[in-house]
Amino acid sequence: MAQYVPTLEFYSNKLPLISTTYASSESFFAINVNPLCKPQDVTDTFMPNIAYFEFLRLYRYKVDDILEVIGFHDNTPQFRFARRKNVVLSIQTEATTEEDLLKAVTNAKLVLESSDLTLMEFTSYADISTAPGHYVLYWELKTNKFNNNNATTKLDENVLAECCYVVEESLDALYRKERTKDGKIGALEIRVVQNGTFDALMDFFVSRGGSVTQYKTPLEHVH
Numbered sequence: 001m002a003q004y005v006p007t008l009e010f011y012s013n014k015l016p017l018i019s020t021t022y023a024s025s026e027s028f029f030a031i032n033v034n035p036l037c038k039p040q041d042v043t044d045t046f047m048p049n050i051a052y053f054e055f056l057r058l059y060r061y062k063v064d065d066i067l068e069v070i071g072f073h074d075n076t077p078q079f080r081f082a083r084r085k086n087v088v089l090s091i092q093t094e095a096t097t098e099e100d101l102l103k104a105v106t107n108a109k110l111v112l113e114s115s116d117l118t119l120m121e122f123t124s125y126a127d128i129s130t131a132p133g134h135y136v137l138y139w140e141l142k143t144n145k146f147n148n149n150n151a152t153t154k155l156d157e158n159v160l161a162e163c164c165y166v167v168e169e170s171l172d173a174l175y176r177k178e179r180t181k182d183g184k185i186g187a188l189e190i191r192v193v194q195n196g197t198f199d200a201l202m203d204f205f206v207s208r209g210g211s212v213t214q215y216k217t218p219l220e221h222v223h
Helices: 002-011 098-114 157-170 173-181 197-207
Strands: 021-023 028-031 044-046 065-073 076-084 117-127 134-143 189-192
Touching (some): 098 157, 157 173
Antiparallel strands (some): 028 044, 065 076
């Protein structure tokens, strides 16, 4: 949920953003013993008295989070959330994680801000229906000028082209090599969607029986 931190900081007037627990629907797993730390510094400490932990995974209760152990609190492991298992964009041998993509998109947001635009929400997927395959980003934008909220925000194609360039240059060396030198990855594509699209997507999820408290817009769609 790191993509929402800047927005939360803006609307909270810099009040502390607190992450207290690491949990799922079935159980609490860990707590943050330093809840006033910055969001990017959050680490959690396992609570072995709360739940039974099977790191080889019981199928029904598998969580599929990849965690990085960074230390210990007394004798209890402390960890940070790294990413979801198997949630990466890949066309060839590169592997772009949600964290990689978020950093790249964050850099491109500076281009949008210079054009009085705000990125409200985004998602992505690796399109392998073409040769070569390429990354596709879906962006919902908001203009800081007057705009019909039900319309797709229009913008200069040069701005989109600059955003594509910044995103690609911000990805790792293997992506850039396969993109520019080897020609194994096609040009990144940004598709601007109608305002309210991501809210409508959440409403659709809830209408199919999903829980609004469990819904998270995935940064990367993996087929």
